[in-house]
Amino acid sequence: MLNPVEIILKKRIGNELTLEEMFFIVNNYINGNVPDYQMSAFLMAIFFKGMSKQEIVNLTRIYVESGSKIDFPKELKTVDKHSTGGVGDKITMTLAPIVAACGGYIPMISGRGLGHTGGTLDKLESIPGFNTFMTEAVFKEKVLNHKLAIIAQSADIVPADKKIYALRDVTATVESLPLICASIMSKKIAEGSQNLVIDLKVGSGAFMKTLQEAEKLADLLVFIGESFGQKVSIVFTRMDSPIGYAIGNALEIKECIEYLQGKIIPDIDKITKTLAVEMLKLCFSISEAQCVLKINEVINNGTALKKFEELVSIQGGDPNIVRNTSILPSSKIILNIVSNQKGYVININSQQIGYSLIKIGAGRTKLDSPLDMGSGVYFYKKIGDFIEVGEIIGEVHCASEKAGNEVVQDILNAINISETKVFEKKDVIIGIRNVLNQ
Numbered sequence: 001m002l003n004p005v006e007i008i009l010k011k012r013i014g015n016e017l018t019l020e021e022m023f024f025i026v027n028n029y030i031n032g033n034v035p036d037y038q039m040s041a042f043l044m045a046i047f048f049k050g051m052s053k054q055e056i057v058n059l060t061r062i063y064v065e066s067g068s069k070i071d072f073p074k075e076l077k078t079v080d081k082h083s084t085g086g087v088g089d090k091i092t093m094t095l096a097p098i099v100a101a102c103g104g105y106i107p108m109i110s111g112r113g114l115g116h117t118g119g120t121l122d123k124l125e126s127i128p129g130f131n132t133f134m135t136e137a138v139f140k141e142k143v144l145n146h147k148l149a150i151i152a153q154s155a156d157i158v159p160a161d162k163k164i165y166a167l168r169d170v171t172a173t174v175e176s177l178p179l180i181c182a183s184i185m186s187k188k189i190a191e192g193s194q195n196l197v198i199d200l201k202v203g204s205g206a207f208m209k210t211l212q213e214a215e216k217l218a219d220l221l222v223f224i225g226e227s228f229g230q231k232v233s234i235v236f237t238r239m240d241s242p243i244g245y246a247i248g249n250a251l252e253i254k255e256c257i258e259y260l261q262g263k264i265i266p267d268i269d270k271i272t273k274t275l276a277v278e279m280l281k282l283c284f285s286i287s288e289a290q291c292v293l294k295i296n297e298v299i300n301n302g303t304a305l306k307k308f309e310e311l312v313s314i315q316g317g318d319p320n321i322v323r324n325t326s327i328l329p330s331s332k333i334i335l336n337i338v339s340n341q342k343g344y345v346i347n348i349n350s351q352q353i354g355y356s357l358i359k360i361g362a363g364r365t366k367l368d369s370p371l372d373m374g375s376g377v378y379f380y381k382k383i384g385d386f387i388e389v390g391e392i393i394g395e396v397h398c399a400s401e402k403a404g405n406e407v408v409q410d411i412l413n414a415i416n417i418s419e420t421k422v423f424e425k426k427d428v429i430i431g432i433r434n435v436l437n438q
């Protein structure tokens with residue numbers, strides 16, 4: 001008879017676990033026979049000791065097989081993207097409607113806030129009525145008929161990731177390559193997508209702080225994809241400044257709608273279009289120039305926005321938000337962030353900003369922490385921008401003035417300023433590893 005303590009100990013001293021041992025501890029955790037404290041210790045042991053490639057493949061398989069796997073007809077052009085997590089990362093909401101409007105089928109299982117990063121599901125659930133839970137059959141029907149649906153892990157679909165993801169969020173066990181790999185790839189394999197593009201974030205607001213670490217994660221993600229017959233391309237994107245200007249659930253949805261309505265937001269535009277090109281290339285045998293033409297067409301003629309409206313509507317949300325964003329939750333208190341320094345922004349500790357927002361309810365500290373969907377921040381500056389003393393560089397939207405003032409201070413502390421301009425602005429796209437070119 002296996003014993004969870006022995007399995008934890010075996011990993012704690014860095015030994016390789018068998019499939020049977022991992023299956024035992026993960027499945028007993030899902031059934032409630034292994035308590036949170038033992039699973040937390042197990043996750044921390046993995047965090048410190050890592051896992052072999054074979055262990056990661058096994059863990060991913062155990063996650064996938066903890067629920068049902070969805071299958072789509074082979075001839076359907078299924079494609080998805082997943083981000084490794086960033087601050088202000090709202091790209092799913094701009095990208096998925098564009099790719100669906102261009103003809104791709106996107107069966108997306110997404111995640112909630114994790115560590116200092118926000119989650120797509122939390123953002124979507126800030127839309128009144130939006131429902132991210134549905135049965136496998138309903139999910140499949142929505143993807144087949146509407147080309148796009150976005151759901152949460154559930155008791156039926158990757159329940160292992162559902163429970164372990166939430167536990168990692170509050171036990172400081174997020175930034176582990178094996179755990180990130182199994183978490184991402186189990187969702188993407190269970191959803192039945194043939195093709196996947198990973199938005200692999202690198203920098204102060206990402207889990208991977210250096211390109212070297214990010215490349216290691218990329219190798220693993222591609223390897224796991226191949227092991228399960230999925231084509232995986234990687235786009236490395238810079239995550240030093242929060243993406244766009246809004247951070248916080250409803251504020252980010254509003255910003256996505258504005259982008260799809262035609263507002264120019266340079267980093268959102270660049271990341272969205274780069275990922276869309278990679279997704280379309282995986283689905284259709286068309287050139288990059290043809291992809292770009294299609295993408296611009298569906299944004300400019302409004303079909304991408306219509307797709308977003310359709311997504312909201314088929315998932316029970318109020319579709320009127322695309323015409324009237326004031327329907328979204330909002331905050332009573334708005335505090336200005338006023339600069340007390342003058343110079344060029346040379347560094348933003350985006351992770352610190354992400355964690356700070358938890359103070360006003362935009363993220364969680366406990367498994368069951370409620371979210372304040374209207375809370376968040378507008379931050380107008382990017383690395384390389386100039387700031388004057390007394391300039392308003394952002395706003396904090398919150399329900400408590402005390403917590404909001406702390407966030408104002410945290411954000412001022414998170415930015416580093418230099419009197420002299422020391423570098424040129426860097427492209428938000430660091431590099432692309434396209435599976436078709438390998």
Ligand code: URA
Binds near residue numbers: 084085
């Ligand atoms: N996204 C996920 O789904 N899981 C992780 O662990 C990190 C990012």
